[in-house]
Amino acid sequence: GAGVSQSPSNKVTEKGKDVELRCDPISGHTALYWYRQSLGQGLEFLIYFQGNSAPDKSGLPSDRFSAERTGGSVSTLTIQRTQQEDSAVYLCASNIEGAKNTQYFGPGTRLTVL
């Protein structure tokens, strides 16, 4: 079946502009995660959604970052007033509720803030 998809694959924006990144999880996966990966670094957790529960936003680096998940499926990560330090690859992952080990990652969106 289809895996996790993300769009756009690449996004170049100017400092101060807002951007929206989209994630389509695997159908039936109730848990959805956003991570950020800077060049040569590990994955930094940002936010996760679990079913209809309130999202865990503990990883969001500032109030410029927000995310929503509509209808328990598609998620959008929004970064307002982008800064150069926001440049990174933003990865989305999904899995089945209760799965401790396996997360299925999308190809990521490479964000470049000029």
Next chain:
Amino acid sequence: GQSLEQPSEVTAVEGAIVQINCTYQTSGFYGLSWYQQHDGGAPTFLSYNALDGLEETGRFSSFLSRSDSYGYLLLQELQMKDSASYFCAVPKKPWAGSYQLTFGKGTKLSVIP
């Protein structure tokens, strides 16, 4: 909090065996996972250990010692395509039902002819 330590780089010869170590500190332990990521690609799940001992999946094996807060990934019969970054990860259980992962910074494996 949670933290994981792994070497930043490892180089090995094609056909050889390489071991990538990971030590962790967690508040609550729910297993140790390993992920592979090729340059420009998405992380993909390799293996998971919840209990002490060795788990084998083809050329890849993963080991866990909970008493030592330590695990390793063992890659045998190395192939050029194994050149990638390898991440260890531990789940953090924020509340009942699901888990977010905390990742190590990754080990970049270079396989040379």
